[in-house]
Amino acid sequence: TLLCCGLAIGFSAANHPPGPRVRRRVGLGLVGLLLLAPVVGLVVLASKEGGISGQLSGAWRGATDPRAATPSNGPERLTAASSVRSRYWREAIDIWQAHEAVGTGAGSFPVARTRYRSGALEVRQAHGYVVETLAGLGLVGFLVTLALLAVWLASAARATGLRPADRREPMDAERVGLLTFVAVVVVFGVHSLVDWTWLIPGTAVVGLLCAAWVAGRGPLRARADRAGTRAVVAMRPGRRPVLRFLAARPARGGALRLLAAVAVLVLAVVASWAAFQPLRAVHAGDAAFERLDAGAPRAALDIAGIAVRRNPLSVEPLFDLAAIQSATGDVAGATRTYERAVELQPANAETWRRLGTYRAIDLRQPRTAVGPLRAAYYLDPKSAEVEAAFLLLQRQLAATPAP
Template sequence: MATTAAEPPLRPRLRVGALAVPRPGAETLFGAALALVLTAVGLRAGGGASLGPTTEVEMGLQLAGGLLVGGALLSTDRRRPLHGAVVLAAFAVLAALTAVSILWAVEPSDAWLETNQTLAYLAVVGGGAALAREAGAWWPALLGALLGFCGLISLYAVGSKVFPQETETFARLREPFGYWNAVGLVAAFGVPLSLWLGARRHGHAAVNALAHPLLGLFLVTMLLAYSRGALLAAAVGSLVWFALVPLRLRGAAVLASGTLGGGIVSAWIFAQDALTTDRVPLDTRQTAGLELGLAVLAMLAVLMGAGLGLGFLLARRAPRPDTRRTAGVGVLLVVAMVPVVFLGSLAVSDRGLGGSISEGWKSLTDPDATTPANDPSRLTAVGSVRARYWDQAVKVFQEDKLTGAGAGGYPTARRRFREDELVVRHAHGHAVQVPADLGILGILSYLALVLATLFAIARATSLRRRDWRRQPFTPERIGLLTAASVVVTFAVHALIDWTWSIPGCAVPALLCVGWITGRGRGEEPPTRPHAVRRRLAAGVRRPQASVAAAAVLALALLCAFATWQPLRSVQAGDDALDALDAAQTPQAGVERARELAQTARDHNPLSVQPLFELGVIETVGGRKDQAQRALEDAVELQPDNPETWLRLAQFTLRQQGDPRRTIDLLGPALYLDPRSDQAAALYLDATRQVNGGAGALPGQGLGTAPTP
């Protein structure tokens, strides 16, 4: 029978035996490719702590974002408004402030790295806006890609416990990011996405049924990571989804089945010491891992069957309106009873309601509170080491309220206020790290970005009061609200942890920000990516579009080149030390090592590491005056960094034999880092030499060391 004009054309099919399989279309391929790209970003960047992989990911994001934005400028009709421009401008202001903070940063080289990361994230938002502008109708592929990414990462994380490695001795899930809360956050992203998949009224029934096992997998992942922050973020993101999306009963069914299945498996896991105890022998973990794998597979199979069965029942007989109302009231009663039961349990406890709340608040905010154990009991604990880091961040902010310590300056500036010997790279919360790093200027910049993003989300999803009831809840509107729930999930977690600095967590959320803001007004029909080649060719013939696209591409290349320089510097510095070690005689490799160290300094003139390496090289070459000059240059470059003073003091005592000057140099080092074991030991050694081995100088001690 011939198709009518109103019927969509039949999609070509592939024959697999007797089964006809639809040929995947461009939208499906786009979603699959995007899922793989997001997964590759997460796996390659890891926890964002390794400079090499992180630099590669950031350069790739900058170039990809530049290509997408440049292509959008070429192919877009000039009469169309530039949706998302305000958000991109606010993000660009943040990136500019981060870059300018290099001028006053306590460690300018770290501010450069923060700038590179911010520029990469700006490219992600711009790329997301460009995709929404040119292929807005492919929003289901975006959500599918995000869900596929969350599923792959969660399977990887749980798989690391099913097939344990000898080097992994912790019971908490932390792979592939090396940080358990990052793993939990990616699983938390999957919760509102699963609710959307299982509740939507379109799509293949078998695909929609996947929401049930996926949600169970995400819950198991969050619980095995012992991530309280991820559970909180998932709860807030889910509440936002239920509050905004009218498919509450369908979503509640997915949430109930996934929570039940994941909860049962997690309860069984928590009863197994081999799966919840650190440093268990490998053979014991392997046996327990196989049992875990079987339990997870059984859960996935049962939940898949439940999803298919529920979909079949709803397809045959939809609930009547009165049944829906009754079920809705039941769901609301269950939700309302949760805080009642929680408060009741606190009221009947030994401390009572008031005492329990007071004790919980003290544990949460006390910098000296006991750190919870790395076992399932952590999920019910309130205390955290974060209060200590937050307190130090507030002290750093108070030192310079307007500009802060400079982007990335918290790890160095906190040493002056720390009460332990821990090396911490982040304040474990963006809400306190931004004031510490960028001061009031950073706070205002982030507030502008947040407000611009909220306005853009409200416009794209018709959340404004006058549009809320007037606009129908189309599938796309529900999809955009789901993407907004993912953004909220990330924002909640980033406020209390350092997942902003982990690309695998930040990139998916920022991609959603870009897509939503680039969508424009919700009542406008989404664009379809048809005739892209023709539009690109037409854009090339428009001088203004060509110049704008060329400028964006040139800027992306410039940013990628700048991002590459710190890595080149580190590689050249490593080569310099290798050349020094590989030489048959010390003098033979000094000249080559000196050249490489100078190259490292040229690549990154803001870093003191090439100067430290040059000091070693010149010392080996017998040019102690030049070595001293290099270390003095390091102090001049970063005078607020205790490491520069310590290196110069070590050289002064070990190579020049001048204990009195060493004591003078250790004054700033101990002022900037009073808890430094190396500085304290060197100070005692110098005072013994001054006194002929009798100990500290009369009237002097560690507490009275000179200050800068």
């Protein structure tokens, strides 16, 4: 609805532009509303319990206190200032302070936070790009991010004419469009500071596409047709359109540009392949369980092995392989696979819990499960699953006669 209304207003204003008097009145009205909004807000705050200072201090505590209650997902969340982001950020900062240089690895926050969390709430992101980058990549990764940001800002300034030497260039349609793209990227980046926006494909793809287009468009002065000149219509408020001709400059550094383009293409292919392999592993795992349900255990084991090879640094394919091995009666193979998962990620409480649970429940060897479950509890003392596994283990030990 908002998109349709915006398009309708835009087309109407383009075909029937308002006169100077109407624009002035509308502008004054909008400025008046903006000035009136804080006054209305202060009046509302003053009328509530605690007054302005009490309401502001309460909102600040709710937004920054790690012990704040988790807000509900109902409509009342729109007016609530409290959240649990401060808790996630505190955990991310604790992780970074323990591994300041290079962090704990990209995407390791859900595993690393279990040593520092104060509640049983499960979360996979720190809900903030800066704190999660510091936790995962340390100061090195954060400085690399700042360097990339500086390079993009310089490219954006050249492409949109924000440099002092380019400000007199014509404000044509392409320049307006590039400035709009810059605004989209800025909003995307600022919002990523307070939420996990950069991990959502619907927002990340749009932000990255706009950023790439601006960075690759080239300097404003150098954009000219190959014919040698081009006509540009410069629109200035209150004046007639001015037709200008810009002379094209010969391109330089063709070989270097080609080499850079090839390097970027190779990097994009490698990054895309690295991102696509875990997805292929998930699909292979699903296919393996389908083969198992269809009565083809050998095919299920082969496909599960393919999933492990496609994503060798993840423990999820190993968990799938161990489950299929256990279902097919290969108890020794399943045990080795769970132990392999522990060796792959010894700081992950889930690998120890899976190994201990398998020994206690499937193998009915509760005494051999004590060590793995103790390790799981040490790594994640707030886990409800680990606590449940320990309770079950205690019951089995109580029912097991002493050797």
